[in-house]
Amino acid sequence: MSLKALDYESLNENVKNCQYAVRGELYLRASELQKEGKKIIFTNVGNPHALGQKPLTFPRQVVALCQAPFLLDNPNVGMIFPADAISRAKHYLFLTSGGLGAYSDSRGLPGVRKEVAEFIQRRDGYPSDPELIFLTDGASKGVMQILNCIIRNQKDGILVPVPQYPLYSATISLLGGTLVPYYLEETDNWGLDVNNLRQSVAQARSQGITVRAMVIINPGNPTGQCLSEANLREILKFCCDERLVLLGDEVYQQNIYQDERPFISSKKVLMDMGAPLSKEVQLISFHTVSKGYWGECGQRGGYFEMTNIPPRTVEEIYKVASIALSPNVSAQIFMGLMVSPPKPGDISYDQFVRESKGILESLRRRARIMTDGFNSCKNVVCNFTEGAMYSFPQIKLPTKAIQAAKQAGKVPDVFYCLKLLEATGISTVPGSGFGQKEGVFHLRTTILPAEEEMPEIMESFKKFNDEFMSQYGDNFGYSRM
């Protein structure tokens, strides 16, 4: 019989070509080892609650009431839910057209989108239109929807930072487009040099690629750097000059661990720059409930805001969204709560602030502990995690190690990370999963393990690294950048 439709050979090539290392080889090996009884510390994905971070109380109270509205009819409900959670639940239920179980508008509940617009306005100081805000099942879905609109064929290129979060490379691959890399400068704190951008675009064009869009991840993933206002201005001007739509992945905007460069949204900078740029540059900004100090990854809640996108294009994007009927309503409520949290004077305010601050301050401390821990190893150089949730140390691997990796049929950083996993149970993602310069190796870990476990984890890493280096090192020949 001839090839069956779902035989490997007849699968869509784009599917076969796409890679997503965050849940790739290392993760699968870690899961195997876990099944065999080994204690694994999963630092492969930004998944705070999986590492013990507690959900914020107030939103969980509100959503629980929305899940079971019959509770609101019970006279005793006030005994276990604070009054503001009760009134907020009623508020959101009123915004729905039948509670959590009914499809909402395909763009998300109008009432929640209005709250998102108000949040953006407060944050940036410029008006935001709810009609241009679409809620999605996680920011990833939004990214996929937008790239699906942009990419027509393999001649369409998308500028993506290297290192990058592999959602971008995987999606571009699935959609049959071309990834056009622009390299971030590790020695300059993962800075973005516009000259690098120009070079990348010129090279792509010389190969017949039409560069359509540019992705920035701010704060960066895996690199953590926070873009300066000047940098953002340069980028926006560049996008204007080159006629690129800017895709601003800003999902980590709450995760800032230094004070020199607070988060500033691409939209604000664009508006600050005034006409003509503010009316011309096409921008799509993404946000989520999965990161920040909320960490509600499992809810799958996100949104994107469109700026200067023509109405007919917006309609097409709406059309595609409508095929999926609607984003899940519980997550929409989480999003509403995130953008309009308890205010001073609310019953739950103090607890909310205490919990939020606690998480953020701890993340800041852990960012420091991890960076310092890595830098205390001779062959490791680690830029400080300015934002986001990751540490991306450069591991200088000796030539013997690189050879051993080759013999084992593995990319050097994969080889290192597998050995690290087997020795310590620490499950990371090799730098090759994010892209890096030739001959330079990294790994990505998260700063999410519990603070009290951090010192032990860094000790464990150091011990492994020292042993690895004495096994493979020769003290002189390791890779230098």
Next chain:
Amino acid sequence: MRRFVIGQAKNLIDQTRRPRPHHNNIRLLSPLASDPIPVSSSRFFSDMTGSDSSSSLPVTIDSINPNVLKCEYAVRGEIVNIAQKLQDDLKINKDAYPFDEIIYCNIGNPQSLSQQPITFFREVLALCSHTALLDRDETHALFSADSIARAWKILDQIPGKATGAYSHSQGIKGLRDAIAAGIEARDGFPADPNDIFMTDGASPGVHMMMQLLISSEKDGILCPIPQYPLYSASIALHGGSLVPYYLDEASGWGLEISELKKQLEDAKSKGITVRALAVINPGNPTGQVLSEENQRDIVDFCKKEGLVLLADEVYQENVYVPDKKFHSFKKVARSMGYGEKDISLVSFQSISKGYYGECGKRGGYMEVTGFTSDVREQIYKVASVNLCSNISGQILASLVMSPPKPGDESYESYIAEKEGILSSMARRAKTLEEALNKLEGITCNRAEGAMYLFPCINLPQKAIAAAEAAKTAPDTFYCKRLLNATGIVLVPGSGFRQVPGTWHFRCTILPQEDKIPAIVNRLTEFHKSFMDEFRD
């Protein structure tokens, strides 16, 4: 590989560059190549002045992915947009209309029409949403004991009891175990939790399979006509070809193997490689429940032709007639002695339908059987890019597949709620079917299952001419008139495709029972006056 079919895309865009009245939103049925209706209907765009003048911008209507332009989804199309505007206007101009509310009969969204969720399910979900509740004594007074027990059981299956964490990309293992057990209890044949991929509703699962199967427009997917437009839209988005097979209205929307064979050969002769056969059972919009014999023939057909069988079974709990019963394709295949090596089968289930109607939660799964591990790895990989489906939906899916059992504290109330909803649906299906059949020129097959009626309307020539003059498809013309006269929102048959020259509309059976008489009256009155106006 995607192909940029320049000519086709330009055509589509050119057709639509006509001045239109101001409309914020659009969408309608795309004039499909095989339909003989005049290419007139269609796309209403917002005010054209100045909107797309900056053609040097990277993302304009001229430069977006043409597959996006090609795809259509009428369930939330033009008529719905008009309805929403009417609804807004009703709030301020009550007296301007011959009706005082809009009734949405366009979409299978039960809870938006006052259907209540199953109490036990929501109790468990609330407890899992806010696990601190489980530590409080007062909780026992507010929640049933078995919902508390089930919440504990589920939380124990989630690492760290963290319902806010990304799960395994196929879904939480313990929940998949419960689903597999539920499938086995339903079918009498084992199910492997590793074959289950949990998704945000069944729709993303369909998209995933289309992505895997379609590499170019040379890849075809056999789809029933009429069909739920997720399939046509998804195929268009992925750049493939829809190969239609017509259901036979005269025989209760029967599926003939001879028709399948004919369409398959036709496609082959056009150079299309047909990769899969999509079957919706119970049918949407048509509502028929396949007989077991029919299902066996379909299984054999797929096996013989090397096609993947995509079994959309989201309405498996919605069967209203005593002479039909739902049988899963998995059960049918296994009972024929066909195993993993014999047939590739993907079965879709959702929490949106049935008696639970949890559309807004976005939960579902696909059970993928009969393919090699390297293909499974690819499916896993694609699933992993989105990390996982929402946890709340996953929990609900496991509850749907393993609900309260006799002896459980909540069993009585659960069964009462379930049977209340299903029997009401059966009554509403019957009432509406009878009412529609009484109308002049309308014949309506019974709704054996699902949530819809899909009557055939024999439109008089005068009406068809009036529709043409209004540059609208005839069934859309009828539905618009109906909306403006009665406030009832339907979906024109063209949104689902139909035998060329026939007209239908889809109406859900979901408005609450006490509203049905009023709906019937309004429909009847409207239809009479429409026929008075247009009768030949």
